[in-house]
Every structure is written in C-alpha cells, then in structure tokens.
Amino acid sequence: MKIYGIDFTSAPSKAKTIVCAEAWLDDIVLQVERIERFTNFPTWMEFLQRSPSWIAGVDFPLGQPRKLVENLQWGKTWAEYVKFVGRMSKPEFVETLNQYRQGRANGDREHLRQTDRLAGAISPMKVYGVPVGKMFFEGAPRMLAAGFSILPCHPTDDPHIVIEIYPALMAKAIIGKQSYKSDDKHKQTREMQLGRQAIMNYLRSPNFAETYGLSLNINDQLAWECDHDPSGDTLDAVLAAIQTAWTSRQPNYGIPNNCDRLEGWICGKL
Template sequence: MKLEFGSCLGYRSTMKILGIDFTSRPSRRKPITCIDCILDDDALRTQSLEEWPNYDNFEAALAKPGPWIAGIDFPFGQARRFVETIGWPPSWAAYVRHAGQLGRTGFRAALDGYKENRIAGDKEHRRATDKAAGSISPQKLYGVPVGLMFFEGAPRLLASGVTIPHLHEGDPQRIAIEAYPGVLVRHFIGRRSYKNDTRKKQTTDQHEARLNLLQALREEAPRRYGFGIIAPDDLCDDPGADHLDALLCAVQAAWAWRQRDDRFGAPETVDRLEGWIADPHLSVSELPRRQLPFRPEVVMDHTGTISGKVVAND
C-alpha cells in the first residue's frame, strides 16, 4: 500500500529522508512501514507512506540510489559485554555476518544458551545507547523481540552496502541510522499509552494521545530538532501507531543528517561495536553519569506504555 501526501518540489536545499518502522516478521497485518519525506531548509515534509508485507521491499529500498538517509527502528548492534563474553567476532560487520549465518533458529538458541547459566540481572545486556534511551536489551527474544529485529535487520543492512555511522563504511550516498521513537514519545506525552496492535485493546484515549503527540512534535520540533514538521493528522489514525512511529524515525534521521559533520549527533565516546541511537537528548550521555541532571530508569513496551522512573542525581 502507498499513500501520497503531496509534492515537495522546488526547495533550494533538500535531502530525502526515510523513516522506517521495522518488524521481525512482516505480514499484511503487521507490515514494515516506510514514510518518505523531504528535509529542506526549514521543515521536514511528508511525501508518501508505504507498507511492506515482506522483506523484499525493504531490501529494494536500501538498494535505491542516493542521496538519502533512513532512520530505522531496530537495534543495529549488540552490547559489547555480550559480544565479547559469548565470543563472537570483534567487529560489527563480522559479528553481524556471524549472527546471520546462524539462521533464525540457531540465533535464538545462541541467545537462550548464553542466558541459561547466568545469574539474574546478568542475562541480557544493554548498550550504552540503550541505557541513555531507556530501551531494552537487543538480546530480548520475547515480549518485544528486538533481538529478532536485530537478526533480521542488521544482516540486511550489511548486505545492502549502506553507510552506518560509527559501525560500517559503505556507500556515502545511502545512509542508515538507528532510530528509536520511544525517546520522542516520552519527551512529548510522558507515560501515556498511544498504541496497541490488539484490536480489543485499542482505545479513543490512545488515538487522542497520538494526536497530542503529533501536535506537540509540530510545536516543539523547531526548538528541539531545528526544523518544522509538516505532516497530516491522518498519520494518527493507525491504532498500532506504525505510521506515526515511522514519522518519528524520519525526524531522528533528519536531525542526524543536520549533525553529519558532528558524528551524526553521537557523542565522541560512541562504541563502534554497539552503535548509537540518533536523538539530541541522548548526546547528554557523553557527560559523566554524576554530571547528568537525571538518571533514566524507564523502559517502553510494545504498547507504548512506560514503566520505571526518572531519578534526579544528587
């Protein structure tokens, strides 16, 4: 399916921006969602939206000639502690290639086996960027299976030959950055649930939360990201929020593009085995922990519900 939002031709300085809401098992019911935008001097403007029921469309999009930059919502890497402890190859490209060669069943077995004899609290590790963003471990196979999203997504990124800042040098005209909509959601609407894939659990309050989120984004994006957002309200009509999440991925990709001369917005200390989520609020993580004004201890689940808290540092 493809929806057109209107033409954005004629701007002086533009960049093609893609926002991709990923899934570990795409289907017609739960497709990969891609929003196509244009970033000009003043605003990020939506052009069209596509839903991809299989990985063929995703791979084809990655292969299209640039210039473009895509923000994609899945963990591009694993935690250094996990990679080194399990004994996988010591570079991003090598361990991603190794993970892909295991096959889906073998990958699951490797992650399950790793956890089997480890003590509670030391079974699944988070990257530095996960801790900063409040996202779950990229080893997670159940509930929100971001581990399987890594397994399906990262090898395809590697095979496509795109450039991934800090992780892989590929075609400089095709760039992929890791996005995480949860960072924006928490900032704009806090703990409110804004989506659910289960029809019986979809509510009018969630629809209102999506509208509030989009409106807050429009109002605050110029200050927070440095450009305006021009996007239709009907992005909020999708109860699973895949359409809206794709827009949030595009926002983070557009911001990263604006920061391309400054490590695409990542801190100097970015771990080149793990990668980094692109968002201005995560750059504060470059500071020593004792200097942070807060300590994030929150995690978002697949319904968009926040658990945990934000604790002030003394």
C-alpha cells in the same frame, strides 16, 4: 536530502508491515511526502536500493552488547559478528541467546549497550515480548550485505546512510509515559488515540519548530493516518523521519567520538 523513517518488524506481513515515512529535508523544513508499507523483506530492500542516496533512521538495534559478542566470541568488529549472525537461521539465533541466558545470575541474562542505558531502551538480546533481538537478526545483516554506510558501526563511502533511532523517545518527550499504541486490538483504547493526536498536534505546532529547529510539513491525510493507526506504526515512522532529519543536522550525526562502535548508537534528540 531524502529522509526515510522506518518502523520495523521482524516478521512483515499484511497484518504487520514495515512502515516507511518518505520525506525530504530542505534546510529546516521536513516535508513528509508519503507512507510506504512492505509485507516482505525483498520488496523493502528493493525500495531502499532504488534511490541513489538517502539517510534512513531504523527502529531496530543495529548492534549487540559488547559483553555478549566477546563472551560468545562472535568477532572483533561489528561487521564480523553481524556477518556471523547472518549465517545463522532465526531459530539458531534464538536458541543461542536462550542457552546463553541459562545459568546466568538475575540481572546478567540480557545485557544492555551503553546507548541503551542512556536512552532507556530494552536489551537488544530480547527475543520475547518486544522481540528486538529478532529485529536485529533480520535487519542488521541485511544492512551490511547491501553495502550501506552504517553509523557508527561500519561507515563506508556508500551514499545510503543508516542510523539507529528510537521513536518512543520523542513520543515520551511530548506526552510523557502515556501509552499511545498497541498491536493487541483488545488493548487499543480511545485514550491511546488521543495520545497520538496530541503528538501530531505538537509536531505541527510552532513549539515543535522552536524545540527541534525543524518545521514539519505533513498533509491532513497522512496526519489522519498517524492518528487512526492504533498500532502506532505510522506515527512511529514519522517520528523516525523527524529524528533522522534532526540527527542529520548535528555534528557527526550527534554520535559521540568515544561511543562503542561494536555496539552502535541510538541517534536523535535525547
């Protein structure tokens, strides 16, 4: 089974790329074969559509909170509101969320999905700081337009399966709250690199196999890239591939039957 782990950005460029770890899952062995980097959306989408089948874990919110969707009357299904958002420009989407927040009480300006609360994730409405709202805007409509099977929001018979994952969950399980990445060059430290090394050492250890029921094969060059990418994007793509592989081996991809399909679900070992 082909596995993609995707570390996403809402504004890909030469300085900040979409990073994809391409891997192959054979029973319990996950072989990371290569790291692909994309500076724009068209080449990324062309790459995804090149292979006949895969399961991809994407590091961006595939859905928005039900409360937001219903309050703004965006639609009754995931496909309806994602298609609606896809017709907006990015400035229009950002301004819509800015206006929505105005006048609302503290604590009720950026809603959380049920899955965000369980995973400790930030609101997918956030468009400043870590702009996961902009990532939703650029990612989810493209997944829908491509016809992929998007779980659990919009399952289809398409052999390309997309799930939402959260690499920081796995990193936190390994090294706790220690910071291991930064896009700001002035904040990148030796301690962060040691954190990335600790994560990679664990992923290549017997303890990882015992805990996750998977064995990771990654060559020294790719492991070095994970260690020496201070942004953490390379490592996050590999973590995304691992979470995706683990999820693919769970009943119903580890998604509870009572989850809110309008909002989506963060998959992976919590």
